[in-house]
Amino acid sequence: xxxxxxxxxxxxxxxxxxxxxxxxxxxxxxxxxxxxxxxxxxxxxxxxxxxxxxxxxxxxxxxxxxxxxxxxxxxxxxxxxxxxxxxxxxxxxxxxxxxxxxxxxxxxxxxxxxxxxxxxxxxxxxxxxxxxxxxxxxxxxxxxxxxxxxxxxxxxxxxxxxxxxxxxxxxxxxxxxxxxxxxxxxxxxxxxxxxxxxxxxxxxxxxxxxxxxxxxxxxxxxxxxxxxxxxxxxxxxxxxxxxxxxxxxxxxxxxxxxxxxxxxxxxxxxxxxxxxxxxxxxxxxxxxxxxxxxxxxxxxxxxxxxxxxxxxxxxxxxxxxxxxxxxxxxxxxxxxxxxxxxxxxxxxxxxxxxxxxxxxxxxxxxxxxxxxxxxxxxxxxxxxxxxxxxxxxxxxxxxxxxxxxxxxxxxxxxxxxxxxxxxxxxxxxxxxxxxxxxxxxxxxxxxxxxxxxxxxxxxxxxxxxxxxxxxxxxxxxxxxxxxxxxxxxxxxxxxxxxxxxxxxxxxxxxxxxxxxxxxxxxxxxxxxxxxxxxxxxxxxxxxxxxxxxxxxxxxxxxxxxxxxxxxxxxxxxxxxxxxxxxxxxxxxxxxxxxxxxxxxxxxxxxxxxxxxxxxxxxxxxxxxxxxxxxxxxxxxxxxxxxxxxxxxxxxxxxxxxxxxxxxxxxxxxxxxxxxxxxxxxxxxxxxxxxxxxxxxxxxxxxxxxxxxxxxxxxxxxxxxxxxxxxxxxxxxxxxxxxxxxxxxxxxxxxxxxxxxxxxxxxxxxxxxxxxxxxxxxxxxxxxxxxxxxxxxxxxxxxxxxxxxxxxxxxxxxxxxxxxxxxxxxxxxxxxxxxxxxxxxxxxxxxxxxxxxxxxxxxxxxxxxxxxxxxxxxxxxxxxxxxxxxxxxxxxxxxxxxxxxxxxxxxxxxxxxxxxx
Numbered sequence: 001x002x003x004x005x006x007x008x009x010x011x012x013x014x015x016x017x018x019x020x021x022x023x024x025x026x027x028x029x030x031x032x033x034x035x036x037x038x039x040x041x042x043x044x045x046x047x048x049x050x051x052x053x054x055x056x057x058x059x060x061x062x063x064x065x066x067x068x069x070x071x072x073x074x075x076x077x078x079x080x081x082x083x084x085x086x087x088x089x090x091x092x093x094x095x096x097x098x099x100x101x102x103x104x105x106x107x108x109x110x111x112x113x114x115x116x117x118x119x120x121x122x123x124x125x126x127x128x129x130x131x132x133x134x135x136x137x138x139x140x141x142x143x144x145x146x147x148x149x150x151x152x153x154x155x156x157x158x159x160x161x162x163x164x165x166x167x168x169x170x171x172x173x174x175x176x177x178x179x180x181x182x183x184x185x186x187x188x189x190x191x192x193x194x195x196x197x198x199x200x201x202x203x204x205x206x207x208x209x210x211x212x213x214x215x216x217x218x219x220x221x222x223x224x225x226x227x228x229x230x231x232x233x234x235x236x237x238x239x240x241x242x243x244x245x246x247x248x249x250x251x252x253x254x255x256x257x258x259x260x261x262x263x264x265x266x267x268x269x270x271x272x273x274x275x276x277x278x279x280x281x282x283x284x285x286x287x288x289x290x291x292x293x294x295x296x297x298x299x300x301x302x303x304x305x306x307x308x309x310x311x312x313x314x315x316x317x318x319x320x321x322x323x324x325x326x327x328x329x330x331x332x333x334x335x336x337x338x339x340x341x342x343x344x345x346x347x348x349x350x351x352x353x354x355x356x357x358x359x360x361x362x363x364x365x366x367x368x369x370x371x372x373x374x375x376x377x378x379x380x381x382x383x384x385x386x387x388x389x390x391x392x393x394x395x396x397x398x399x400x401x402x403x404x405x406x407x408x409x410x411x412x413x414x415x416x417x418x419x420x421x422x423x424x425x426x427x428x429x430x431x432x433x434x435x436x437x438x439x440x441x442x443x444x445x446x447x448x449x450x451x452x453x454x455x456x457x458x459x460x461x462x463x464x465x466x467x468x469x470x471x472x473x474x475x476x477x478x479x480x481x482x483x484x485x486x487x488x489x490x491x492x493x494x495x496x497x498x499x500x501x502x503x504x505x506x507x508x509x510x511x512x513x514x515x516x517x518x519x520x521x522x523x524x525x526x527x528x529x530x531x532x533x534x535x536x537x538x539x540x541x542x543x544x545x546x547x548x549x550x551x552x553x554x555x556x557x558x559x560x561x562x563x564x565x566x567x568x569x570x571x572x573x574x575x576x577x578x579x580x581x582x583x584x585x586x587x588x589x590x591x592x593x594x595x596x597x598x599x600x601x602x603x604x605x606x607x608x609x610x611x612x613x614x615x616x617x618x619x620x621x622x623x624x625x626x627x628x629x630x631x632x633x634x635x636x637x638x639x640x641x642x643x644x645x646x647x648x649x650x651x652x653x654x655x656x657x658x659x660x661x662x663x664x665x666x667x668x669x670x671x672x673x674x675x676x677x678x679x680x681x682x683x684x685x686x687x688x689x690x691x692x693x694x695x696x697x698x699x700x701x702x703x704x705x706x707x708x709x710x711x712x713x714x715x716x717x718x719x720x721x722x723x724x725x726x727x728x729x730x731x732x733x734x735x736x737x738x739x740x741x742x743x744x745x746x747x748x749x750x751x752x753x754x755x756x757x758x759x760x761x762x763x764x765x766x767x768x769x770x771x772x773x774x775x776x777x778x779x780x781x782x783x784x785x786x787x788x789x790x791x792x793x794x795x796x797x798x799x800x801x802x803x804x805x806x807x808x809x810x811x812x813x814x815x816x817x818x819x820x821x822x823x824x825x826x827x828x829x830x831x832x833x834x835x836x837x838x839x840x841x842x843x844x845x846x847x848x849x850x851x852x853x854x855x856x857x858x859x860x861x862x863x864x865x866x867x868x869x870x871x872x873x874x875x876x877x878x879x880x881x882x883x884x885x886x887x888x889x890x891x892x893x894x895x896x897x898x899x900x901x902x903x904x905x906x907x908x909x910x911x912x913x914x915x916x
Contacts, residue, residue: 031781031866032120033087039126040077040099043223047082048129048184051101055086057870058094058112066112067192068096070870071776089781090118091870099127100184102171107153107185107199110192119866128221131184132199135227136175138284139314143179144230148172149203151183153196154214162214164200187218205230206364207253207271209285229312232284236318237275237294244279245294248394251275251319252293253283256305264305266291271366287311294319332421335388339426342379342401344433345526349383350487353401353431357387360398360416367494368414370398391419401429402487404473408455409488409502433526434502434519436476436484441535441586441616445482451506452476453486456499456517464517466503490523508533509586510573516614535586536609536617540577540596542676543625543704547581554595555585558607564760566607568593589613596623600646600662602678604701610908622702628673628695630686630709638686642667644709646675647683649696655722656696658683681725684709691716696723734909735760740860740877744899745907752896753907754778757860761913765892772888780858781866787873789851790858793881794837808842809884818842855880874898 040051053076057069072095075084095115100108109129117123132151136144150172152164175181188197201213211230218224237245251274255267270290273281283290292304302321309315338357342350355378359371374397377387391397396416402409411431419425434453438446452474454466478484490500500521506514514533521527540548553576557569572592577583594606604623611617630638646663649656667673673684677699685694686709694717695709709715738755743762745751753762756778765771794808802809804823813820823831828845835842859877862885864870872891873882876898883898885891 030119031089034090034117034119035085035087035122036095036115036117037083037085037122037124038075038077038097039083039124041126041128042131042182042184043128043221045128047077048101049077049079049082051077051099051129051184052104053077053084053100054098054104055088055115056096056098057092058096058115059092066094066096068098068110073776089779089864089866090121091781091864091866091868093118097125097127099129101129101131102173102183103169106168107151107170109186109190111190129184130187130190130218130220131182131223132216132218133180133182133223133225134173134175134201135180136203137179137227137229139229139232141229143175145175145177145179147175147179147203149175149201151185152200152202153185154198154200154216155196162198162200164202164212168200170199182223185218187220189220201226201228203228203230204365205284205286207273207284208366209270211286230284231287231309231312232282232314233290233307233309234280234282234314234316235273235275235292236278236280236316237321238279238318239321242320245275245321249275249279249294250394251281251283253285254291254293256289256291256307264291266293271362285309292319294321332390332393332419334390334422336391336419336422337424338375338377338387338389339424340377340379340385340387340399340401341426341428342383342385343428343430344487345430345524349379350431351379351381351383353379353385353403353487354406355379355385355387355402356400356406357389357417358398358400360396360414363494368398368416369494370400370412391421393418393420399427399429401431403431404453404476404486405471408470409453409472409486411489412493414493430524431487432490432500432521432523433485433487434521435526435528436478436486436504437528437530438478438482438506439530439532441533441537441584443532445478446533447478447480447482449478449482449506450476451478451484451504453488454503454505456501456503456519464501464503466505466515466517470503472502488521490521504529504531506533508588512587514588532614532616533586534589534611534613534615534617535584536611536619538575538577538583538585538594538619538621540581540583540621540623542623543702544674547579548577548596548623549579549581551577551581551583551596553577553583553585554603555587555609556593556595558591558593558609566593568595568605585611587611594621596621598623598676598678600675600677602680604678608909623676624679624699624701624703624705626675626677626682626684626697626699626705626707628675628684628707628709629671630667630693631711633710633712637671638667638711640667640669640671642686644673645685646677647685649681649683649723651681654724656681656683656725657722658685658694658717658719679727681723681727683723685717686711693717694721696725698725698727700728734906735762735911738900738902738910740875742896742899743902743907743910744896745904746901747904752892752899753910755860755910756913759913761911762907763913765896768887768889768892770888771885771891775862775864775872775885775888775891779862779864779870779872782858782863784865784867786851786854787863787865787882789849790855790863790873790875791848791850791881793876793879793883809886852880 040048042048054074055072059067059069061067073086073088075086077084093116097111098108111127114125115123136147138144151170153168154162155165155168157163170185173181173183188194197218199216203211205211213228216226235251237249250272252272253270257265257267259265273283275281287309290307292307293301295301304319307317340355342353344350356376357374360368361371363369375387375389377385379385396418399413401411438449440446453472453476455470456464457470459465476484492498502519504516504519508514516531519529540551542548552574554574555572559567559569561567575583575585589611592609594609595603597603606621609619628644630642643664643666645661648659648662650659665673679699679701681698683694683696685692688711693709693711693715695707697705697707699705739757739760741755743753752765754765754774755762803820841848858875861875863873872885874885875882883894885894
């Protein structure tokens, strides 16, 4: 009796286990996205906008400590909502979060054990960030606005002294108009190493020098307050009678060093500063001891030692000379002549160039900059220009030259030009230029074409833009030679906002805007810019290969609706074909649609009419035809002149019915009515006696549709007659046919593209990093059970570590559960690689249980093992086998090996998208 109870209990347990396992496998096969809502707050519990984050798989190291694994997703906190929501296919239960303000690898925050979510689950996570609130001031307590500074994580040398290294730079910051900023950086508890947590402030002063502040301590969830003052010395220069030196007296500042005997000497020269009209001047520099020289009116120097700069404070020092000050020379009494010769890089003189002379000063970073404008002039027809002025031999001068615009594209020469009184100076300069050559689509020179030139700037995302304020000139024009020369500079010597990049803009025929970015100009040579106004030449014929003369082509911009379907955009222009059925359109590069009316007023619409930048495109367009003849019951054709009526049709419950009469036409001498009809259902009707006979057809695009109406009872129709016809099957688009494939651009540089099945768009696979991004973006979760039903692919061209020499790379063996140290994991006498290649199970008996339907369904997809560590496989649509991709680099190699060659023309039929 007891044995019976035990047996019954055992059977029940088996049944429960079976039901549970079946349910688990079914649930595991379908894994819905997990949702994470992330909120980032500061120590005041206010949300922090625009903070970046990444979510990683959370794993453990050998000591059981949490670490990050593969990257899952990323995002940025909304500046409006104060949070971010991300969705992803969960691979494991716990996830780590990396959060940063400016730098993803220095000063970043790591949070573990805060996200625990599975399939279809959602979680809200709030993290609090520590930070540094910095206020910068000068020694007079004025806010230091728009000041750039740097933050570093602090390291220590072998003696335990704090140091900063270039690799430890968190970021460069700017106080902007507020004179303050908060930088969000992690304390040691949120470092991966759990060590450190102190930071270093570094900034360059107005007079140069590096101001450094060490040991800025950060505490978890707190904001450290730091007000930093830039130290300076206020010098006042007076003579022995306590009379202040005049303005512009030069004070030469040096580091103070000691020689071998311990005597004070001048070290490196730091900067020259000049007094104001009260004999005072401020020198801002880091803490230390300095020395100075001052030259009196007699030309002799007086030396000053032990000029102490106090940390974060102002020190006021009076420099008193031993004698009376004697006024030295200033501006010369007599004028000097500046002679300027300007040539191009062929050595030819350039007339008409404007020039201006400025005092040359130094900016806060010690770089040359223009001061007051002194004089100006213009180069004459002989290539020479002159200007007279009273120079100051104590000063240096800078030269500006320009062709069209004094503020955009101008040349600056900070040569520190010096003049002696009553001495003239001759200067020769070579100017860079853009030699513009414009052509029509057929290669003919574009003469007397107006165009504009801009300096190029970049938007926030790094894309080139042109703005009105950056216009060099809008009145440029090619000559009768079809060329123009514009003199513009390369990169500004010091101003990073003035780059030698330019933008060409012109209005062509049909009021089309043509723009070309990225015209680079070097400072020591000319740039050749040859531009072709893109156009397209249409050859329009009907399906009988007859040219359509005088046909109206209506051109539209082509766009997409929310489902990715082509839709008509803005109407651009109408053109008419000539007697040969040819027509041309000059327009900017892009995708367009063409509409042509048929014989009843309906439209043929031709999509994906692409105009290529700076090229001529030849496009053939073929309209459809319908040929109808009518035969008696005897088989004889009805005579010429017989009227055939054409009706539109309406559809109801899979049947078509006669609708409106849209045209009546007569049979021609050849026994046929030939009519141009756009794709649609039509009913052709002929009267014989008091009866009507008809034939319904569906006109095809680009083809001749032939049909015969027989005068027989079966074709007798009335107003209630219904017809069963089907639209012609359309050929699959290039994207539809090649979805899931890796395409190799064989006519170019071998660029690789992946065609995503969902978007039907191609994505550029630049390198391993891009391949890894694709693995995560396009990956489809799959259970281990289903994955085992898909054949394994092995490509010998891909080399990887194989410890046991069984023909399977170690990483692939780990992914399928084979033994990396045993060449025959199941002990059946066959190598694991040999079994996998031939469709046998390397982990057990017999062949692998292949599911052809499943394999067909997921061809071309990237599969992720959601029940393991998210291992990625690419299912090659050509052979139906899965190929293991251990990381981004291997994915890049494997996907290129399995690629399909494609021509440029076919590739252009697939829309391009960019990975976000």
